[in-house]
Amino acid sequence: MxxxxxxxxxxxxxxxxxxxxxxxxxxxxxxxxxxxxxxxxxxxxxxxxxxxxxxxxxxxxxxxxxxxxxxxxxxxxxxxxxxSNETVVFSPSKDLTPEKLAELIKESGIVEHYGMPTHTVLKPTGKNIDTVLINATSSEWIGGTFGTPKEYASQVMDALKLLMKAAGAKKGAIVLRTDDNDSIDAFEGIEVDNKKLRVAPLVGGRKIGYYFNEQESDIVVLSQERIYGKKILNFFTYNVTGRKVRIGCDPTDVGVAVCGVKSAKALYDAVHEGxxxxxxxxxxxxxxxxxxxxxxxxxxxxxxxxxxxxxxxxxxxxxxxxxxxxxxxxxxxxxxxxxxxxxxxxKPEEIIRDQPVACIHCARCVDVCPVSLVPSRLNVMADQGRFDECRQMHIGNCIECGRCAVVCPSRIHILQLIRYAKNAIEKAYADAAPKESSNLKLGCCGGE
Structure with missing residues (x-):
């Protein structure tokens, strides 16, 4: 590429x-x-x-x-x-302690593509990280300019070790996409602690623990189908590790730090090039x-x-x-x-301007939902401001992949309505009493 x-x-x-x-x-x-x-x-x-x-x-x-x-x-x-190409002095770093490495990440301005500063993902306040995952399922080599596929694999693997060191984690994994043949070929046979690893597909009910044991390594390379969505972290964590993340929490609450190829490449450059x-x-x-x-x-x-x-x-x-x-x-x-x-x-002619019509109850949105929600029902309740009921139907589990809106023959703006409800719930329940209706806090149904 x-x-x-x-x-x-x-x-x-x-x-x-x-x-x-x-x-x-x-x-x-x-x-x-x-x-x-x-x-x-x-x-x-x-x-x-x-x-x-x-x-x-x-x-x-x-x-x-x-x-x-x-x-x-x-x-x-x-x-x-x-x-002008005049730069400040770039100084590579060697043999940094975990604390100094985390400080370097903050000073270098490294953040995850989903917005969290990387050092806070690796060392969250009051939590312990035991596993670091690099999500490379949607990277498409976007992390940086790599000379060859092997260079890509080598640098990302080195970055994983640095991320693990900063977090104090004993185990780590790089998760590729099953149809990304370039990446799979690049990582196949990569050496870690004098052991050649193979890229293992996540199949059936097997999770990451199985492959740690099978390959007798604390670092493994896995592959799975690509997961789309803006809120995939909890779903991704469960899919790879089997650890369930409760609504309102994130992977760090179960000891997992999820990083991307972009931040991994940035860390490699910060350490080796300054x-x-x-x-x-x-x-x-x-x-x-x-x-x-x-x-x-x-x-x-x-x-x-x-x-x-x-x-x-x-x-x-x-x-x-x-x-x-x-x-x-x-x-x-x-x-x-x-x-x-x-x-x-x-282009102007490519913009879809179809007006939504009433739901025909075809259940296509239900069929494609990767987290087994009922988007058609959530869409109606969100549109009516019934946010408490949305919450009871686990709207917080939505990973915002957009599949429901894509397949909807009625052209209903399902994803936008779900986002609207999730934002409303987040604001309402920050200070609301347990039995107080959230709708009255948000200006819906006559509230202020």
């Missing part, structure tokens, strides 16, 4: 100070300052935060609110880049009949990426992070962040 590099500098780089969940960074620079590539420009003393770095050399022309891929605005450092997380690979679909992959500097506006790939037609919609579950953008000046993995373009 060819990964292009965006060499042309954009007119401006927009680097949000909020590229992670947790405390928003405070700017460390001011208007008029000259910054270098890799220079830390935002930080927070809070544990649940992650540093932000400049991806270019140039002058800070503003610190103001700007568009963010999540659909809102965020305080951002806006830089006018100059044609390089912070300031560039990333994104995929671009809709420009041609095949997917484009391009290495870009964080903070690059979508507009510059689209133009660099040769798109000249009318754009009907720009979507960040996938057509099924992503967020439609209101401007092409929104920047790439650490959590950006895909940019999808739709």
């Amino acid at each position: 060819e990964i292009k590099t965006l060499d042309k500098l954009p007119e401006k780089i927009i680097i949000p100070l909020r590229q992670h969940r947790g405390a928003v960074c405070e700017p460390l620079v001011k208007k008029g300052d000259r910054v270098l590539i890799g220079q830390k420009i935002g930080d927070s003393e809070e544990y649940y935060s992650s540093a932000v770095h400049s991806s270019v050399c140039g002058e800070v022309i503003a610190i103001e609110e700007a568009a963010h891929p999540d659909g809102n605005k965020s305080m951002s450092v806006i830089i006018q880049p100059e044609d 390089k912070p997380f300031y560039d990333t690979v994104v995929s671009l679909e809709g420009v041609s009949n095949h997917m484009e992959y391009i290495l870009v500097k964080i903070g690059t506006p979508f507009k510059d990426i689209i133009e660099a790939c040769g798109f000249t037609g009318d754009i009907g919609k720009i979507i960040a992070n996938g057509v099924r579950t992503g967020v439609a953008q209101y401007t092409d000046q929104v920047p790439v962040t650490k959590g950006t993995t895909r940019i999808s373009l739709q």
